[in-house]
Amino acid sequence: MVTVRGLSVSFGGRTVLEDIDLTVGAGEIVTLIGPNGAGKTTLVKSVLGLVKPSAGSIRLRPGLTVGYMPQRLQVERTLPLTVRRFLTLWRKVGRAELSQVLDEVGAAHVIDDAVQTLSGGELQRVLLARALLRRPDILVLDEPVQAVDVHGQIELFNLIAEIRRTRGCGVLLVSHDLHLVMARTDTVVCVNRHICCSGHPEDVSRHPEYLAMFGRHAEALAVYQHSHDHHHDCGGAVVTLPSAPQPLPDAQAREHPARHHHHG
Template identity: 60%
Template sequence: MHKVGLVLGGRRILHDVDLGVGKGQIVTLIGPNGAGKTCLVRVLLGLIGATEGQVNRAAGLRIGYMPQRVMVDEVLPITVGRFLTLGGRASRQRQEAVLRETGVAHLMGQPVQSVSGGEMQRVLLARALLREPDLLVLDEPAQGVDVGGQAEVFRLIANIRDRYGCGVLLVSHELHLVMEAADSVVCLNQHVCCTGRPEAVSRHPEYLRLFGHPSEARGLAVYAHDHDHRHDLHGCVVSDQGQGEREKVQGDKP
């Protein structure tokens, strides 16, 4: 993804975004509400077209996508096993295999409406694994999971990355958990504010204005960066020329 921009309904959503995810790499995308994270994911998936820039995907790339949430009508008679195959086909053996991988094999014959929020996130992850993806795109995978289960979800994602050797693009607000497992972090606020590796920890004031002090959350890592603008307390861009340049996420682009 190179210099991607997006305008919807006359409103600028994304501007000049560079993003790459390499094989076996976990890239975490963070940013405040309204930063354009979900729209960026949709551009990457080809669900909406970029207004500017390029999205390059490797030939034959298989993508597994886990949406932020799925609403299932309470009166719809559908089991977890049937839900896995909506929009595609998979053998029962493969369905059972991915549910085992995500730790919810016992839910195979259960109504979707009967599973808990944490169980549903694992079902959605299992569905994303059905195609044995080269790239796994996860939008808020810990949504609806209690604090005790969040770390387990991110450990599961890291284990899946190791087994499949796939790249992972992970969108999350759970900074204190996600950053510990990430190979690279991209902070988005309509444009790339900062990017870096977890060990490149700093306490840049612009980052802190968005997310607070790292001592407020165990394991939170703050990433060193320089760029040619400042943000106000609401995260809006304030023009300020000559302040350096952004670092770029490294790695093969899908």
């Protein structure tokens, strides 16, 4: 449904993304992971047509409908905006369809509540409902579990997997870490300006690089095991290593031919 080839994006002479290849198929969940500032949201915005690439191509299947769940929503606290009104601002929605989609995401009970009074988990479900109202072929979800506790994260990831199953839509999911979503992901793409590696998610483990990034909190998170053969210095520049680790078998991962790994 989505094919990205050789994508590069620069802002003011600074390269944010370089030579990105990405595909998302029907019914597939693809997760972009990487540290803050790695370019994940820029990649998503490029796919959505909100950011113009400096090089490369983005091809969407003709007639493709995209449901987008943004990373943040800011609503003026004094604005009288109920969930019902919020979900019908952009298009006319019948009462039955509105009730059905809110029930699907587990948020039927907040339909007449003010958006500003919702908990983090309730707001994320309402944003997901808004994306589903487009009857999408592909869902693009940017950090869908922020401001949600661990129990709520598990429920949201299970909900996303169920929506993929029942609707048959593809999912492009962005996360700054791995979290429990990895158990529901078909393909993982590790991004830090370029693609470091990509492949199938692995079982929960204690990967040294992941522990270095997330410390003691990493023990509670599911991990995609992968080998990096390069690193980045604190400024993001690639640092070449004298030798590269052996790649995982093809059945487990697809390694990119870079000779560097991530540092700091």
